[in-house]
Amino acid sequence: MNIAVLGTGMVGEAIASRLVELGHQVRMGSRSADNEKAQAWIAKAGSGASTGTFADAIVFGEVIFLATKGESSLDVLGAAGAEAVAGKTVIDVSNPLEFSSNGLPTLAISNTDSLGEQLQRRYPEARIVKSLNTMWCGLMVNPNLVAGGDHEVFVSGNDAEAKEQTKTLLRQFGWQDAHILDLGDISTARGTEMLLPLWLRVWQSTGVGAFNFKIAR
Amino acid sequence: MNIAVLGTGMVGEAIASRLVELGHQVRMGSRSADNEKAQAWIAKAGSGASTGTFADAIVFGEVIFLATKGESSLDVLGAAGAEAVAGKTVIDVSNPLEFSSNGLPTLAISNTDSLGEQLQRRYPEARIVKSLNTMWCGLMVNPNLVAGGDHEVFVSGNDAEAKEQTKTLLRQFGWQDAHILDLGDISTARGTEMLLPLWLRVWQSTGVGAFNFKIAR
Numbered sequence: 290m291n292i293a294v295l296g297t298g299m300v301g302e303a304i305a306s307r308l309v310e311l312g313h314q315v316r317m318g319s320r321s322a323d324n325e326k327a328q329a330w331i332a333k334a335g336s337g338a339s340t341g342t343f344a345d346a347i348v349f350g351e352v353i354f355l356a357t358k359g360e361s362s363l364d365v366l367g368a369a370g371a372e373a374v375a376g377k378t379v380i381d382v383s384n385p386l387e388f389s390s391n392g393l394p395t396l397a398i399s400n401t402d403s404l405g406e407q408l409q410r411r412y413p414e415a416r417i418v419k420s421l422n423t424m425w426c427g428l429m430v431n432p433n434l435v436a437g438g439d440h441e442v443f444v445s446g447n448d449a450e451a452k453e454q455t456k457t458l459l460r461q462f463g464w465q466d467a468h469i470l471d472l473g474d475i476s477t478a479r480g481t482e483m484l485l486p487l488w489l490r491v492w493q494s495t496g497v498g499a500f501n502f503k504i505a506r
Numbered sequence: 507m508n509i510a511v512l513g514t515g516m517v518g519e520a521i522a523s524r525l526v527e528l529g530h531q532v533r534m535g536s537r538s539a540d541n542e543k544a545q546a547w548i549a550k551a552g553s554g555a556s557t558g559t560f561a562d563a564i565v566f567g568e569v570i571f572l573a574t575k576g577e578s579s580l581d582v583l584g585a586a587g588a589e590a591v592a593g594k595t596v597i598d599v600s601n602p603l604e605f606s607s608n609g610l611p612t613l614a615i616s617n618t619d620s621l622g623e624q625l626q627r628r629y630p631e632a633r634i635v636k637s638l639n640t641m642w643c644g645l646m647v648n649p650n651l652v653a654g655g656d657h658e659v660f661v662s663g664n665d666a667e668a669k670e671q672t673k674t675l676l677r678q679f680g681w682q683d684a685h686i687l688d689l690g691d692i693s694t695a696r697g698t699e700m701l702l703p704l705w706l707r708v709w710q711s712t713g714v715g716a717f718n719f720k721i722a723r
Contacts, residue, residue, distance in 0.1 A: 400612050400703070440722035443704075472707045480704035486617070487660075487697035490689045491721060499723060504708060505657035506717035 293350025295343055295365050297326035300426040301356035307430035309337045311461050318346025343368035352378045359385035359404055363411055375414035378451040381405055382421045384485050393489045405478030416451035419478035420444045425498045430462045440503035441470050445477040510567025512560055512582050514543035517643040518573035524647035526554045528678050535563025560585035569595045576602035576621055580628055592631035595668040598622055599638045601702050610706045622695030633668035636695035637661045642715045647679045657720035658687050662694040
């Protein structure tokens with residue numbers, strides 16, 4: 290499948306590399322076509338990897354992973370115009386973190402709204418699915434790295450078909466069905482985005498980022 | 507030990523009953539001394555149980571559990587004056603939930619502040635510890651009810667001694683040391699209070715409240 294990964298940071302690279310490994314055609318999108326990180330990635334990624342501008346990648350992808358910084362997500366998804374994302378599944382992995390000069394980041398959007406919902410409102414024809422935003426990127430694409438994969442990935446979105454497409458990709462990453470928890474419509478992204486403040490504090494107190502939340506029941 | 511439990515709801519009752527069972531002297535505090543729920547509780551609770559006004563209970567307790575609705579917590583803790591809580595460990599189990607006519611509750615305080623911090627600022631001589639606020643009350647006092655107790659309770663507070671006192675009580679409830687995660691100072695209560703929106707959505711999607719979050723690592 291042709292997949293766009295928007296963002297060249299750790300998260301974008303982890304997802305793009307894993308998708309190539311799984312045999313997908315992957316175009317990593319960045320602000321400029323000659324982005325250094327994208328060029329470094331393509332030098333080591335296998336065949337099936339390509340790079341381009343955000344707009345190039347959006348046009349290329351049947352499915353789009355949004356792995357940008359939260360502050361850029363809304364604009365980046367519109368890089369090729371709203372019509373270019375109409376009907377496409379957009380898996381939003383980003384979080385609306387706001388960094389300040391001191392202390393842990395806060396959320397720029399939270400409680401009564403979420404970045405996932407803002408994306409869906411701005412691009413009503415896109416099929417936004419919030420997922421994978423609650424963990425370190427190494428676990429996103431290889432859940433078995435800790436506790437034998439016995440922990441949860443959440444899925445939020447309005448479109449049932451787009452959520453199925455997302456779950457299919459999650460299974461390819463190694464997620465077991467029992468650990469893919471569909472929370473409901475895109476407004477449930479408020480819950481998963483608001484997990485970030487706790488994620489940051491667990492990471493701060495334990496010094497370990499390779500963990501994930503499990504629902505013990 | 508003489509312990510106050512402020513609040514007569516499900517949470518207050520679960521904690522007060524368990525403390526009596528463990529052999530503590532427990533005074534349940536409520537707005538009026540003849541509160542019906544408090545009277546119903548004392549009729550079935552064992553010896554060691556007593557009831558009174560919030561002020562009575564605060565004066566009685568060496569340790570205070572704050573199990574009120576979040577909107578009342580700040581005022582209730584001052585029912586006997588600020589000097590009555592000076593030096594005492596206050597275990598704040600409440601959450602700043604704001605209920606609206608439709609949809610899930612939101613948080614009245616979040617992101618850049620927390621109820622735990624507001625309590626500490628309002629009563630600077632009290633030793634506020636945020637804990638147990640991230641789960642159904644049945645699990646607070648009996649973690650073995652699910653997954654053999656293999657899930658987490660968080661602790662946030664500025665005072666090391668008060669946190670140790672809290673951990674001692676958590677152990678009496680059945681929490682294993684490995685599952686008591688000290689996140690740091692009271693500002694880390696932002697993380698645990700912001701878990702509530704996800705808790706509500708997991709509960710909504712699974713229909714089960716008897717679950718808790720585990721850190722899989």
